[in-house]
Amino acid sequence: MVTIGAGPAGIYSARKLAEAGHEVVIINRDIKPGGLVEYGIYFNKHKLKEGVRKQFRQILADDHVHYLGHIKVGEKADLTINELRDLLKPSAMIIAAGAQGTKALGIPGDTAAGVYHAKDLVYHFNGLPPFSEKDFKIGDRVAIIGVGNVMVDIAHWLRR
Ligand SMILES: Cc1cc2nc3c(=O)[nH]c(=O)nc-3n(C[C@H](O)[C@H](O)[C@H](O)COP(=O)(O)OP(=O)(O)OC[C@H]3O[C@@H](n4cnc5c(N)ncnc54)[C@H](O)[C@@H]3O)c2cc1C
Structure with a gap:
């Protein structure tokens, strides 16, 4: 099985799949796993972040879960879905790449210098x-x- 994305959705689905006896490869764009838990939650919320990281570390330490970070999947990325299929021949793929877009207000000035998302x-x-x-x-x-x-x-x- 292949899971694309190592945020909470990707990692917890890898756990379920490994528990069900599958070999799971997780491919993640970021170097570190965790998705928005790692990069969204404020850096000084140590208790919250460390609690979740601990769970993620346990799941990723499973012999049936294999983590590959810093690989972006997409048409103009490191690997396409078809290349991934040829390479790993998974029986199924889970796309858990999150929804990390930005939402512009669409009003005059929202692309001016000093306006940030x-x-x-x-x-x-x-x-x-x-x-x-x-x-x-x-x-x-x-x-x-x-x-x-x-x-x-x-x-x-x-x-x-
Ligand atoms: C700023 C911010 C703060 C938040 N704070 C909290 C909070 O305090 N508490 C809380 O409960 N929730 C919080 N959330 C919400 C929570 O983080 C998200 O609901 C949750 O992380 C979504 O999980 P996910 O696995 O679907 O996606 P994500 O966490 O977004 O993970 C997606 C993963 O997919 C990978 N990926 C993306 N594109 C590709 C690609 N093309 N190829 C390979 N890999 C890819 C990324 O590297 C990432 O690791 C916050 C969200 C944001 C934006």
Whole structure:
């Protein structure tokens, strides 16, 4: 079996498949497993992050689960689905690549310099390349649009 993506969906499905007696190969775009648990949850929520990482480490340590990171699957990526099929000849594939898009507001100015998507900033402060390397220019006065959990994390990071 092949699972594409090593976020919670990919890793927990690998566990179920391994428990059912399958050999599972997980292919993941990022070097580290964990998906948005690793790169979305704020970096100082140690208890939460470490609790989930521990579960992920146990699943990935299973002899029937094989993790391959830093491989992007797609038409213009490292491997296409067909290449993956030829290479590993899996009986089935699970695509658990998440839904990590950004949502523009579609109003004038939303592509101006200094307007950032929350997800890109979160990836930046959680150390996901290439966002970790990007220089986000931020002044003293910042407006955040949206009032959810991620807003709290970003406000927290801006005040650090
Ligand atoms: C900023 C942010 C903060 C969040 N904070 C919390 C929180 O505090 N608590 C909570 O419960 N939930 C939180 N969530 C939601 C939670 O993280 C997601 O619901 C969950 O991670 C989704 O799991 P997933 O496995 O479907 O996808 P993801 O976690 O997105 O994992 C997808 C995986 O697929 C890989 N991948 C993507 N494309 C490809 C490709 N083409 N080829 C190979 N691999 C690929 C990626 O590398 C990644 O490892 C947050 C989400 C965001 C965006």
